[in-house]
Amino acid sequence: MNERFLFRAQRKSGTKKDGEWITGYYAGEDNGNHYIKINTHEYIFVDPATLGQCTGLRDKNGTLVFEGDILRVPTGEFGMVEWRDTYDQRGYPQTAGYYLRFESDAAKYYRGDLLFWICDEDNDRVACSGIGVAVTGNIHDNPELLEVQ
Numbered sequence: 001m002n003e004r005f006l007f008r009a010q011r012k013s014g015t016k017k018d019g020e021w022i023t024g025y026y027a028g029e030d031n032g033n034h035y036i037k038i039n040t041h042e043y044i045f046v047d048p049a050t051l052g053q054c055t056g057l058r059d060k061n062g063t064l065v066f067e068g069d070i071l072r073v074p075t076g077e078f079g080m081v082e083w084r085d086t087y088d089q090r091g092y093p094q095t096a097g098y099y100l101r102f103e104s105d106a107a108k109y110y111r112g113d114l115l116f117w118i119c120d121e122d123n124d125r126v127a128c129s130g131i132g133v134a135v136t137g138n139i140h141d142n143p144e145l146l147e148v149q
Helices: 114-118
Strands: 006-010 021-030 033-039 042-046 052-058 064-066 069-072 078-084 097-102 134-138
Touching: 006 033, 006 064, 021 042, 052 078, 052 114, 064 069, 097 114
Parallel strands: none
Antiparallel strands: 006 021, 006 052, 021 033, 033 042, 052 064, 069 078, 069 134, 078 097
């Protein structure tokens, strides 16, 4: 599987498996129902509010990083992975891509682009090894991680 094309969402099936995290390819929407394809013949109905695409990057432990994940950076602050179209948190024009949104005052001026936190100084994708950052949860299961104390 090409990791950057993976999606993750919670199962929404009306059974006891509801809330289980499913990873696969986004198969689209049909009559308001969203699906993830997990193999050639199996499609799982998922909650679109929890749908997040894989960034194609991994943290220091080798865990894939998805939209909605909460990462702990070396300073001890937590940031949530989001897609940025063209502007940063302060409204300045930026290149589209994944970034970390920090909630605390201490971190509000941290550099937000995800590659800065994941890769080496040159942002060499070959050397992207999650330097010091770790996935600690996600916004759906662990929103309290982003609460400002």
